[in-house]
Amino acid sequence: MDVVDIIRAKRDGNALSDREIDWVIAAYTDGDIAEEQMSALLMAIFFTGMKQQELNRWTAAMIASGERMSFPGIGRPTTDKHSTGGVGDKITLPLAPIVAACGAAVPQLSGRGLGHTGGTLDKLESIPGWRASISNAEMLAQLRDVGAVVCAAGAGLAPADRKLYALRDVTATVESIPLIASSIMSKKIAEGTSALVLDVKVGVGAFMKDLNRARELARTMVGLGSAHGVTTVALLTAMDTPLGLTAGNALEVAESLEVLAGGGPADVVELTLTLAREMLAACGLAGKDPADTIADGSALDCWNRMIRAQGGDPAAALPRARSQEEVTASASGRVVRLDALAVGVAAWRLGAGRARKEDPVSFGAGVQMHAKPGDVVTAGQVLFTLHADEDTRFARALEALAGAVDIAAVDMPWSKPQLVIERVGA
Numbered sequence: 540m541d542v543v544d545i546i547r548a549k550r551d552g553n554a555l556s557d558r559e560i561d562w563v564i565a566a567y568t569d570g571d572i573a574e575e576q577m578s579a580l581l582m583a584i585f586f587t588g589m590k591q592q593e594l595n596r597w598t599a600a601m602i603a604s605g606e607r608m609s610f611p612g613i614g615r616p617t618t619d620k621h622s623t624g625g626v627g628d629k630i631t632l633p634l635a636p637i638v639a640a641c642g643a644a645v646p647q648l649s650g651r652g653l654g655h656t657g658g659t660l661d662k663l664e665s666i667p668g669w670r671a672s673i674s675n676a677e678m679l680a681q682l683r684d685v686g687a688v689v690c691a692a693g694a695g696l697a698p699a700d701r702k703l704y705a706l707r708d709v710t711a712t713v714e715s716i717p718l719i720a721s722s723i724m725s726k727k728i729a730e731g732t733s734a735l736v737l738d739v740k741v742g743v744g745a746f747m748k749d750l751n752r753a754r755e756l757a758r759t760m761v762g763l764g765s766a767h768g769v770t771t772v773a774l775l776t777a778m779d780t781p782l783g784l785t786a787g788n789a790l791e792v793a794e795s796l797e798v799l800a801g802g803g804p805a806d807v808v809e810l811t812l813t814l815a816r817e818m819l820a821a822c823g824l825a826g827k828d829p830a831d832t833i834a835d836g837s838a839l840d841c842w843n844r845m846i847r848a849q850g851g852d853p854a855a856a857l858p859r860a861r862s863q864e865e866v867t868a869s870a871s872g873r874v875v876r877l878d879a880l881a882v883g884v885a886a887w888r889l890g891a892g893r894a895r896k897e898d899p900v901s902f903g904a905g906v907q908m909h910a911k912p913g914d915v916v917t918a919g920q921v922l923f924t925l926h927a928d929e930d931t932r933f934a935r936a937l938e939a940l941a942g943a944v945d946i947a948a949v950d951m952p953w954s955k956p957q958l959v960i961e962r963v964g965a
Contacts (some may be wrong), residue, residue, distance in 0.1 A: 540558075540559065540562045540563070540566070540575050542563065542572050542580075543576070543789050545559050545563055545580065546579045546583060547731050547742045548589060549556075549580060549583040549584060550579075550583040551587075552587045552591050554589075554590050554592070554954070555593055555596075555597075557596045560593065560596045560597050560600050561596070561600050561603075562705065563577075563580070564597070564600035564603075565599075565600070565603075565604065565605060566700050567702065567703075568604045568645070568698055568702060571831070572707060573818065576620055576842075577703075577706060578710045580707060581706065581707060581710055581715070581718065582701070582710065582773060584709075584712070584715060584717060584718060584719070585711075585712045585714075585715040586746070588715075588716075588717060589717040591752070591762060591766075592878075594717050594720065594721060594759070594763065594797045595763065595766045595767075597717070597721050598720075598721040598724055598725050598728070598763050599767065600699070600724075601697050601699040601700050601703075601721060601725035601832040602697060602725050602728055602729045603636045603724050603768075603902060604697060604698050604699035604700075605695045605697050605699070605729065605897045605954070606693075606695040606729070606907035607728075607729050607731060608646070608675065608696070608729065608730055609731045610644065610646065610679055610682055610731055610761050610776045612683070613644050613679070613682050613683045613702075614683070615642060615643055615644035615686060616642075616643055616644065616733060616734070616822035616823050617643070617644045617645075617646060617682075617731070617732045617733045617734065617822065618638065618643045618644070618645060618648060618732060618733070618734040618735070618736070618818040618819070618821055618822035619645060619647055619727065619730065619732040619735050619736070619818070620634060620647070620735070620736045620737075620738060620814055620818055621723060621735065621736075621737050621738065622737075622738040622740065623723075623728055623737075623738065623739050623740050623745065623746055623747065623756075624656035624657075624740060624744050624746055624777040625656060625740040625742075625744050625746070625781075625782060625879065625883075626655065626656065626657070626744040626778065626781040626782070626786050626879040626880070626882050626883035626886070627657075627781035627782035627783045627784075627785060627786045627791065627879075627882070628657065628740070628778075628782050628783075628806065628846075628963060629657070629662060629782070629783065629791035629792070629794060629795050629807070629893070630738070630810055630811050630814060630833050631647060631649060631659045631660075631689060632659070632662065632663070632689075632784070632791070632792065632795035632842075633795045633798040633799050633807075633811050633813050633838070633842075634814055634815055634818075635647050635687040635688075635689055635837070635845065636686075636687050636799065636832075636838045636839070636841035636842040636845055637799075637811065637815050637831065637832050637833065637841075638687070638815050638818050638819060638831045639685065639686030639687035639837040639841050639845070640686070640829075640832035640837040640838045640841045641815070641819055641824055641827040641829055641832055642824055642827060643686065643818065643819060643822050643824055644682045644683075644686050644687070645682075645686065645687040645688070645818075645946050646678065646682060646688055646698070646730055646731065646732055647659075647687070647688060647689040648690060648691070648692040648726065648727075648730050648954060649671075649689055649690070649691070649692070649921070650691075650692075650929070651893075651896070652891075652892045652900070653714070653893060653894075653896065654883075654887060654890070654892060654894070655744070655883030655884045655886070655887050655892060656744075656746075656881060656892075657786065657787075657788070657791065657883075657891065657892065659689060660689075660691055661891075661900050661902075662692075662788045662789075662791050662792055662795075663689060663846075663851070665788040665789040665791070665792055665857055665858050665902035665903075666792060666846060666851040666852070666853070666855065666857065667851065667852050667855040667856075668815035668850045668851045668852050668855070669846060669849050669850055669851030670849050670850045670851075671690055671691040671849075672690065673688070673690050674693075675693065678690060679756040679784055680866060681845070681848045681849075684844075685841060685844045685845050685848055686841060687787060687845045688839060688845070688848075688849075690849070692726060692730075692749070692923050696726060696729050696730065697725045699725070699829065700721075700722050700725050700726060703718070703722065703768075704722055707722075708736075716752070716755055716756050716759055717759065719756060720756060720760045720763055721757040721763070723737075723760060724760050724764060724767075727764070727769070728763075728764065728767045728769055730820050732769065733769065733770065733822060734769065734770040734771075734818065734821035735764055735769050735770070735771045735772075735821070736771075736772055736773070736774070736814055736818045736821060736823040736938075737757060737760055737761070737771065737772070737773035737774070737776050737816045738773075738774055738776055738810075738962075739753050739756055739757045739760075739773050739774065739775050739776070740753075740777075740778035740791075740869050741753035741778060741960065742778035742779035742780075743777070743778070743779050743878060743879055743880045744778040744779065744780075744781065744879025744880045744882070744883055744905065745778035745879075750775070750960070752890050753775055754775060754961065754963065757775060757961075757963040758773075758963055760773060761773050761857040761963050761964045765965075767777055770822070770883070770965070771821075771964060772817055772821060772962065772963065772964030772965065773958075773962070773963040773964055774813070774817065774839075774961070774962055774963075775958060775959075775960040775961040775962075776810060776958060777956055777957065777958055777959075777960060778879055778954070778961055779876075779878075779879055779956070780876075780877050780878075780879055780911065780912055781877065781879045781882045781883070781908065782806055782807055782810065783803070783804040783806060783807040783908075784804050784907065784908045784909070784911070785807045785874050785903055785905060785906070785907055785908070786882050786883060786885075786886040786891065786905050786906045786908075787886050787891040787902060787903070787905010787906060787907075787926060788858075788860045788890070788891055788901075788902045788903075788904075789857040789859070789902045789905075790903075790905045790906075790907060790926065791905070792857055793857055794807065795807075796839075796842075798811060798833070799833060799839040799842055800833075800839060801833055801834065801914075804867070804911075805913075806878055806958055809958055809959075810958060810959070811829075812830055813959055815829035815946070816829060816894065832888065834862045847959075857902075857903075858903040859903045859926075860889075860901065860903035860904050860905075860926035860927050860928050861903075861927075861928045861929075862926070862927055862928070862929070862930050862933075863924055863925065863926055864924070864927075864933045864937075865921045865923070865924055865925075866922050866923040866924075866925065866937065866940060867918075867919050867921055867922060868910075868917065868918055868919065868920045868921075868922050868944075868946060869918065869921060869946070870918050870946050871916065871917045871918045871946070872915070872916070872946040872948050872949055872951075873913065873914070873915050873916075873946065873947055873948070873949050873951065873953060874910050874911065874912050874913065874914050874915075874916060874922075874944060874945070874946055875912055875946070875947045875951070875953055876911075876912060876944065876945035877908070877910075877911055877912055877943065877944055878942075878943040878944070881939050881940055881942070881943035882906050882908070882939075882940070882943065884939040885906050885925070885936040885937075885939040885940050885943075886904070886905045886906045886922075888932060888935045888936045888939060889901070889904040889905060889906065889926060889927040889932050889933075889936045890904035890927055890928060890929070890932060891904040891905040891906075891923055901927070901928045903926055903928065904924050904927050904928060904932075905922065906923055906924075906925055906926070906936075906940075907924040907926065908922070908923055909922055909923065910922050910944075912953075912955070912956070913937060913953065913955055915949055916946065922944060923940065
């Protein structure tokens with residue numbers, strides 16, 4: 540094989556053969572293809588795209604670059620959820636124990652936050668003692684005993700994606716839908732779950748800002764899952780407004796516990812239960828009502844066991860930032876817009892997020908919201924409480940929030956936007 544011929548073929552819009560794809564992924568993973576050559580191939584894919592068969596094989600080759608997990612003998616059907624990321628998106632935290640309490644096994648391999656979107660592992664690491672890295676044997680035992688695991692992916696899972704992901708980030712090819720879809724789905728298929736529900740966020744606070752592109756991504760990922768024997772459905776969900784009333788690691792854990800205890804913000808509860816029902820239907824447990832597990836306490840019990848199994852203390856106090864600052868409403872009226880991106884950037888600047896993968900996060904930092912679109916407020920009422928460990932962080936967070944809220948007259952027409960926009964899949 541000659542990598543230059545492969546680059547030229549893709550540059551000219553030709554489909555790569557199965558043999559070419561298998562070779563190029565294996566050779567790149569092994570270090571036999573130079574970074575500049577793979578960069579050129581990624582750019583060619585960015586501009587000329589991939590046919591479905593090509594993308595299926597590209598994804599299969601990425602899966603084959605490492606191990607493919609399986610969960611024998613757990614006695615439960617497996618099902619998982621993946622979100623493309625948003626602001627205040629703590630849904631995995633209550634969702635995994637709710638679905639497990641219904642009788643499914645949830646092997647949830649999650650990631651860390653980068654930029655304005657939060658990471659599930661960062662949130663859980665705010666719980667004293669909890670550890671993200673566990674062995675495959677520990678994961679299997681926890682799925683058997685508890686039914687839910689949320690942890691970091693091991694180094695052996697789709698190593699080709701790890702290299703390609705880093706390269707896409709520095710070559711302006713991140714936005715390619717075939718490359719996004721194969722990146723997400725190679726890891727999820729290698730994870731070994733039999734059913735997968737995708738939460739594709741769309742809006743100002745999401746990676747996908749345009750509904751048509753979000754729909755294309757959803758359809759592409761559903762097609763990849765189905766081609767690889769994984770029952771896959773996707774929901775397009777709104778991310779113009781943050782989910783819930785918190786954005787920040789420990790703040791979001793506390794809010795997730797409110798949901799598991801039977802309270803919590805209505806949008807978080809709605810999306811959690813909607814995704815839970817999709818996950819249960821996809822793995823053959825459609826007769827279970829996930830709301831029952833909240834009402835009878837079994838979901839909260841599963842959460843406690845899940846946290847303890849990974850070394851955490853579910854009863855321990857969560858970290859709290861050293862300083863707080865309040866932001867008040869400049870006028871009276873109805874809140875009609877709350878910009879998700881602005882809130883996410885503010886939380887990031889307060890210390891809840893990171894600019895580089897190696898940066899630390901402040902577990903207690905973030906933004907607490909006291910009003911959402913539809914709420915009526917009065918001038919001087921607190922809209923946000925900002926949490927940070929260093930007072931010097933407040934000024935830049937306030938800059939991010941400038942213009943983030945629109946307040947209109949109470950008698951102005953306003954309708955609540957739809958949280959779940961569309962469903963893609965069988």
